[in-house]
Amino acid sequence: MLRRHPLVSSLHGMVSVLLPVVLALAVGAVLLLALGKDPLAYYGYVVKRGLLSPTGLEASLTRTAPLLLIAAGLIVAFRSGLWNLGVDGQLLLAAVVTAALAPVLADRMPSLLMVAVCFAVAMAVGAAWSLIPALLKAQFGVNEIISTLMMSFLGVSFANVLIKIPFNDPLTTVPQTATLAVEDRLMRLADTTIHWGVLLALAVVIAVHHAMTMTALGMRLQIVGANMRTAVHAGLRLRLLVVVAFAISAGLAGLAGAVDVLGVHGTIRADWNPAYGIVVIPLVFLARFNGYAVIAFVFVFAVLVIGGESAARRLDVPTYFVLVLVGLVMLFLAVTEFLDHRRRQTARN
Amino acid sequence: MEPDPVGAPDGDAALTLHDITRRFPGVLANDRVSLSFRRGEIHALLGENGAGKSTLIGIVSGMVRPDSGSIEVAGRPVRITSPSAALRLGIGTVYQHVLLVPSLSVLENLMLGNPWWRTLDRAATSERFADLAELLSVRLSPDAPVGRLSLGEQQQVEIMRALWHGELVLFLDEPTSMLTPQGVEDLGVVMRRLRDHGVAIVFITHKLKEASDLADRISVLRQGRVVGEVTPGELSTMSPDAIIERVVAMMFGDDGKAGDLRATLVGDAAAPQSRQSAEAGVEPLLVLRGGRTAGQRGECALDGTDLEVRPGEIMGVAGVDGNGQKHLAEVLAGQRMMTTGSISLAGRDIGHLGVAGRRRLGVRYITDERLGEGTAPRHSLAINLVIKEIGSPQFWKGGITLWRRIHDHARNLIRTYSIVAPSERAPLAGLSGGNIQKVLLAREWTGDARLLVVSKPTYGLDLQNTRRARDWIKSIRGNRDTAIVVISNELEELIDVSHRIAVMERGRIAGIVKNRSGARTAIGRLMAGVGAA
Numbered sequence: 001m002l003r004r005h006p007l008v009s010s011l012h013g014m015v016s017v018l019l020p021v022v023l024a025l026a027v028g029a030v031l032l033l034a035l036g037k038d039p040l041a042y043y044g045y046v047v048k049r050g051l052l053s054p055t056g057l058e059a060s061l062t063r064t065a066p067l068l069l070i071a072a073g074l075i076v077a078f079r080s081g082l083w084n085l086g087v088d089g090q091l092l093l094a095a096v097v098t099a100a101l102a103p104v105l106a107d108r109m110p111s112l113l114m115v116a117v118c119f120a121v122a123m124a125v126g127a128a129w130s131l132i133p134a135l136l137k138a139q140f141g142v143n144e145i146i147s148t149l150m151m152s153f154l155g156v157s158f159a160n161v162l163i164k165i166p167f168n169d170p171l172t173t174v175p176q177t178a179t180l181a182v183e184d185r186l187m188r189l190a191d192t193t194i195h196w197g198v199l200l201a202l203a204v205v206i207a208v209h210h211a212m213t214m215t216a217l218g219m220r221l222q223i224v225g226a227n228m229r230t231a232v233h234a235g236l237r238l239r240l241l242v243v244v245a246f247a248i249s250a251g252l253a254g255l256a257g258a259v260d261v262l263g264v265h266g267t268i269r270a271d272w273n274p275a276y277g278i279v280v281i282p283l284v285f286l287a288r289f290n291g292y293a294v295i296a297f298v299f300v301f302a303v304l305v306i307g308g309e310s311a312a313r314r315l316d317v318p319t320y321f322v323l324v325l326v327g328l329v330m331l332f333l334a335v336t337e338f339l340d341h342r343r344r345q346t347a348r349n
Numbered sequence: 350m351e352p353d354p355v356g357a358p359d360g361d362a363a364l365t366l367h368d369i370t371r372r373f374p375g376v377l378a379n380d381r382v383s384l385s386f387r388r389g390e391i392h393a394l395l396g397e398n399g400a401g402k403s404t405l406i407g408i409v410s411g412m413v414r415p416d417s418g419s420i421e422v423a424g425r426p427v428r429i430t431s432p433s434a435a436l437r438l439g440i441g442t443v444y445q446h447v448l449l450v451p452s453l454s455v456l457e458n459l460m461l462g463n464p465w466w467r468t469l470d471r472a473a474t475s476e477r478f479a480d481l482a483e484l485l486s487v488r489l490s491p492d493a494p495v496g497r498l499s500l501g502e503q504q505q506v507e508i509m510r511a512l513w514h515g516e517l518v519l520f521l522d523e524p525t526s527m528l529t530p531q532g533v534e535d536l537g538v539v540m541r542r543l544r545d546h547g548v549a550i551v552f553i554t555h556k557l558k559e560a561s562d563l564a565d566r567i568s569v570l571r572q573g574r575v576v577g578e579v580t581p582g583e584l585s586t587m588s589p590d591a592i593i594e595r596v597v598a599m600m601f602g603d604d605g606k607a608g609d610l611r612a613t614l615v616g617d618a619a620a621p622q623s624r625q626s627a628e629a630g631v632e633p634l635l636v637l638r639g640g641r642t643a644g645q646r647g648e649c650a651l652d653g654t655d656l657e658v659r660p661g662e663i664m665g666v667a668g669v670d671g672n673g674q675k676h677l678a679e680v681l682a683g684q685r686m687m688t689t690g691s692i693s694l695a696g697r698d699i700g701h702l703g704v705a706g707r708r709r710l711g712v713r714y715i716t717d718e719r720l721g722e723g724t725a726p727r728h729s730l731a732i733n734l735v736i737k738e739i740g741s742p743q744f745w746k747g748g749i750t751l752w753r754r755i756h757d758h759a760r761n762l763i764r765t766y767s768i769v770a771p772s773e774r775a776p777l778a779g780l781s782g783g784n785i786q787k788v789l790l791a792r793e794w795t796g797d798a799r800l801l802v803v804s805k806p807t808y809g810l811d812l813q814n815t816r817r818a819r820d821w822i823k824s825i826r827g828n829r830d831t832a833i834v835v836i837s838n839e840l841e842e843l844i845d846v847s848h849r850i851a852v853m854e855r856g857r858i859a860g861i862v863k864n865r866s867g868a869r870t871a872i873g874r875l876m877a878g879v880g881a882a
Contacts, residue, residue, distance in 0.1 A: 216740040226725035233722040235704030
């Protein structure tokens with residue numbers, strides 16, 4: 001087989017990622033035209049409001065924090081070949097527990113300790129919610145795609161029960177948890193609205209990315225992800241590793257919930273469900289489980305969401321149009337991947 | 350059945366093959382095979398693994414095209430271009446493994462071959478089902494989900510599917526391998542009924558006993574060629590023993606010495622213990638006693654397996670695939686736990702240890718599923734060389750991977766084993782089969798090996814790599830610290846490398862034969878299920 005120059009192959013990699021994005025924007029433009037909207041105005045607002053205005057950029061960066069933490073967990077799970085699609089339930093339960101716990105702890109301990117305790121509890125709650133699918137998978141090979149999704153629905157509903165009954169703040173009319181005072185929330189960076197959870201999330205993604213290739217645990221998980229039968233053959237403790245991978249993945253989803261509550265919301269209202277997981281999953285695929293690529297994609301997505309909200313209001317386009325764009329990117333990614341694969345096969349023959 | 354040969358008398362050729370030749374890279378799978386299958390006759394086709402039976406089935410069922418030769422169906426020349434063409438010609442095949450959809454009902458499975466645009470015609474289907482059920486004299490509920498049926502019943506559904514478009518020729522590929530003794534008997538009844546109805550039945554098997562019980566005519570394939578035939582006239586006059594002697598000689602190519610060989614076999618198989626103890630009083634290194642495992646459906650588990658291997662000895666394990674060899678290898682390696690039985694290495698009980706624990710004691714296992722379980726093909730060659738050592742202080746420090754050491758280690762092994770690879774970082778999947786095999790040898794054959802289990806060492810390799818792998822096994826023979834178990838379904842290979850050869854049958858060791866002249870026939874008899882009895 002011919003060996004290509006590294007520059008050529010890295011260019012090739014860039015094109016194979018950028019091409020779907022460009023195609024998706026083009027088709028999105030056609031859709032906008034069909035809706036009678038000006039695509040250039042829409043994309044213009046997205047860029048202006050999500051990226052170029054200071055408040056927009058701050059909001060975009062702030063939004064990356066929970067997305068990056070979820071993505072970090074998904075990198076671990078997906079590279080271990082485990083499809084943890086239940087991150088939304090894991091996140092929401094951890095977020096609700098954090099929201100209930102933080103105001104209570106804030107009165108009793110220094111702020112930093114409160115944050116540390118909340119993070120630990122949130123990770124434990126997230127991890128605990130993945131235990132049933134993990135054990136079912138490890139012990140009986142039950143398909144985790146189904147079991148994590150089902151547990152996610154249960155988790156979302158259970159979170160609502162918690163908000164409405166035990167954790168309900170009696171002082172408010174709508175069911176919601178007690179509100180964490182603004183000064184007790186995660187510290188802001190300089191005089192921006194960005195909290196330090198964003199830095200934490202960045203660090204976690206990078207740490208996870210390298211841990212998968214630089215540590216014994218990472219290699220064990222990757223072998224599990226390559227082929228479970230190979231893992232058994234190699235004498236790895238498959239059941240334990242499956243549970244560990246799930247726990248890390250769901251624990252980080254829980255941490256994402258805690259960061260979002262402690263950094264932004266301070267409280268959770270009943271029926272609040274940001275459904276971050278459903279958008280982060282395709283992004284992690286798009287990035288091919290690479291941590292640095294995930295950071296780039298999550299940032300672009302956050303800009304799209306924040307800018308898209310603003311553009312949607314101004315141009316009267318549904319807010320969900322952003323998801324249409326993400327969907328189109330995924331579609332074109334799959335198509336270019338397929339064509340590329342076929343081209344390479346014909347080239348080989 | 351399409352071309353109805355007018356006035357064709359019973360016993361006329363339904364399917365005739367003329368000089369069929371098919372070559373695969375490095376193998377001549379069928380070499381000018383000429384055979385004629387007659388109506389109303391059960392024709393047994395015998396041969397070892399690799400004799401060319403599967404290729405022949407592929408050709409008549411439209412899966413494989415012959416390189417040369419011609420085929421006649423009921424006297425007319427035809428070309429069988431696809432499986433559906435074969436079915437339309439009235440040639441049905443029942444494969445060794447059940448190919449039905451377990452969640453669908455019997456009737457739905459039978460309707461699967463219909464073109465997609467046609468609506469499911471239940472009435473017509475039910476009618477044909479009733480006809481065939483009567484012809485086969487089987488009781489099956491058409492609405493039962495196939496997954497609930499016994500394997501014997503599933504096979505009856507397969508036979509129906511094969512006969513659905515006509516009842517000219519029915520190929521049965523190793524039909525008894527999955528069946529209980531009762532199931533084998535029932536199948537015999539069905540086969541005879543079909544024969545009496547005028548179907549040409551081709552019964553492909555390893556098991557000599559079944560062939561001589563059921564068949565009206567026996568043909569033997571060896572190395573892609575038809576090497577002999579026993580005609581109906583001969584079958585009716587010869588004694589069962591004489592038939593067996595004759596066919597064994599044809600199958601295994603060792604002729605004229607059968608009587609002498611039988612004595613060798615009986616002596617060895619009846620008293621393997623005594624022969625062992627006579628062997629200079631060397632204590633066996635590996636002792637497996639009464640090994641039993643729990644198998645999944647369709648798997649052959651161990652059913653009281655005993656095996657002893659002395660240090661420096663290569664014990665070959667022969668047998669038709671699916672007689673428990675896989676479980677035996679996994680039990681030795683620690684990948685599968687026994688339900689009962691004991692296993693010890695150098696006097697130490699290792700039954701409770703898993704793969705990692707046994708590896709530390711020197712147990713090594715080279716699997717035949719090199720890509721399916723032996724390696725992580727998309728990961729680098731270097732990673733694949735250490736996946737059984739992850740976390741060891743040699744390559745990891747405080748959990749951190751020492752990539753330089755791993756890559757150095759890989760480069761050393763690449764040199765030592767002359768592995769051809771672009772680099773130690775290249776994905777393993779890009780290597781050729783022979784080089785992947787070398788990776789496994791390099792990974793498993795480390796200095797402290799005490800028990801090496803090698804499963805089908807040359808499976809899927811070309812001739813040159815086959816020779817290399819065998820030479821390598823021979824080169825480690827006689828290593829005083831190590832017991833070696835080589836599992837293979839290629840008898841030639843075992844005869845080439847082993848000191849003794851055990852034959853597995855239905856999860857047990859049917860007999861152990863010392864590898865000396867005449868072993869081939871003795872093993873052949875054990876494999877063919879005629880044993881030492």
